[in-house]
Amino acid sequence: MTNSFVERLNLVLGDRKQTPWGKSLGFTGGSISSIFGGRIPGPEILNIIRRVENVNLNWLLSGSGSPYSVDYIQSAERLADTVDQLLMDEDWKVYVCNLGPRAVLVLSLPGQYESKDKWYDYTICQVLVGPGSEELASVLKASFSEREIYLAEMLAGDVLDQIAEGHLGTYSLLVHEDSHLINFSSRVVVSEQIQYFPRVYMGEGTSYAVPIATDLMRSVVKLVEQCEEESKQNLSADQKARVITAVYRQAEKLGLSEEEISSAIETSFDVLKD
Known part of the structure; x- marks a missing residue:
């Protein structure tokens, strides 16, 4: 856990610079220096940060809870x-x-x-x-x-x-x-x-609490690899897993033909390319 307000606020900023970020929110130069110098700002500034970043003020002020509001x-x-x-x-x-x-x-x-x-x-x-x-x-x-x-x-x-x-x-x-x-x-x-998928997501990759359709999954994997070879678009392992998962779910739910599965894969490749 980060120990100070300034450390947590810098986590919220990510790759943004302190002064441009503060100016974009309407803070004065003096306020920005004060905030990042370690002084906790007043309610008005805190409320602006909360609204703009969807940050959890309890976490920002004390480090307790999740960083952002859900x-x-x-x-x-x-x-x-x-x-x-x-x-x-x-x-x-x-x-x-x-x-x-x-x-x-x-x-x-x-x-x-x-x-x-x-x-x-x-x-x-x-x-x-x-x-x-x-x-x-x-x-x-x-x-x-x-x-x-x-x-x-x-x-x-x-x-x-x-x-x-x-x-x-x-x-x-x-x-x-x-x-x-x-x-x-x-x-x-x-x-x-827009389809409801009554499957239990296990938190990693393509893992589900119910068996997958093995033949369909093999077909999707084969077609993804074929599309990758034909398009000469080398996907990372993570990208390939996401394409396979998304197309498999669509094919299983909608009963897609092999031609329709290939079209869905090509669309997914186009999204990654863009």
């Missing part, structure tokens, strides 16, 4: 109702990181706040974690034509865990140019893409 919802019905209400109230962009027994959603929305008579733009970020369900899938399907909904099916398991456990904030998720969430998400174009 809304954990225990009931599948309540999670579906919460998402339904959010999508009715505001024009959220939704990233579906997982839609299985543990649903993980990241919602974003442009926001503004006022500081010293000046308005500042920022990205509102809300992370929702709870039991997935067919009802939740139905809510998302009903909204896809009016909202930007993205499937992040190619996220590595460790990244999914970091999101769900509050270890990735707004900058890493939605702002950084190398954002895992944005780089491995594709926009939903037909509602059938």
Whole structure:
């Protein structure tokens, strides 16, 4: 655990420079020097940091808890109702990181706040974690034509865990140019893409609590390797695992033909190339 407020705040900044970061939030040069000199800022500055970074102030001030805020919802019905209400109230962009027994959603929305008579733009970020369900899938399907909904099916398991456990904030998720969430998400174009997968995610790679369809998995692996050879696109082991996992899940759920599986693989390769 990091021991000081300044150390924790620097973790939030990541690769950003202190002064440009502070100026972008509306802080004066004196305030920025004071903050990074070790003085705990007042409620107004703390609240701005909380909003812009989705940081957990309890962790920022004391080191206790997870670094970033996550809304954990225990009931599948309540999670579906919460998402339904959010999508009715505001024009959220939704990233579906997982839609299985543990649903993980990241919602974003442009926001503004006022500081010293000046308005500042920022990205509102809300992370929702709870039991997935067919009802939740139905809510998302009903909204896809009016909202930007993205499937992040190619996220590595460790990244999914970091999101769900509050270890990735707004900058890493939605702002950084190398954002895992944005780089491995594709926009939903037909509602059938949104499917509830009642499988138990075990936290590593392609491990599930129920048996996989061995013949289908072998076919997907063979076609991925064939596409890699034909396209001369060398994937890392992690990238290949994500492609295989995402295409296998899609093929199993939708009963894709071999030709359709090949098309899905080519699309996945194009996403990685971009």
